[in-house]
Amino acid sequence: MKTEIYFRQLATLLIIFLIYFIFTGCQKKEKTVPVPDPVLENDYEGSLDLKFTNVFPPWSVSTRMRVHIDKDLGIIDVENCTLSYSGDTIINDDSKIERTGQWEIIPIGSLMADEGVDYIKIDAQISVQNDVQRIYGKDNNGNWVLLSEVPFNETPNSQFTFDFDDAVLMGGAIVEVSVATGSIKWTLSLTPVP
Secondary structure, eight states: OOOHHHOOOOOOOHHHHHHHHHHHHOOOOOOOOOOOOOOSEEEEEEEEEEEEEEETTTEEEEEEEEEOOOOTTTTEEOOEEEEEEEEEEEETTTTTEEEEEEEOOOOOOEEEEEETEEEEEEEOOOOEEEEEEEEEOTTTTEEEEEEEEEOOOOOOOOEEEHHHHHHHSSSEEEEEEEETEEEEEEEEEEEEEO
């Protein structure tokens, strides 16, 4: 008897759910999506320049990545690149230090606003590859011999924010970062595309 009442209640509940889904599924749904207003007045083209200066051992290398900003969606497209660097320093007549490596740079950018001021946030997503410091000494015949090889594990901060107006109107927005052995200078320059 209890089982029969249980099945009747369950069947009634299933019928109610079925009727509900039939009626809600048959209602006509609005499929239009409003078109957003353009985020910017123009598309923008430009570059993200990187200059990496090292003091010990010394080098100064740079690269340029193309930048495009879509006016309708504010999507920022930054070109990927690889930056290779190397340098050596002779400490005295029979010892020297050499360092080589490269950065794989896969930047992503986003347009932001804060209290009416537009900013461009860039995450360069730097991946340090094969960054090795080698110490050499001279043998009895005057030839350089590798004495030690140590990976250099410093990954620079690669997230920074540029003022949009500075990038367009001031000839470039600049962010400088100090690292243990030198400095990194990022410059974002943009020009409106008519």
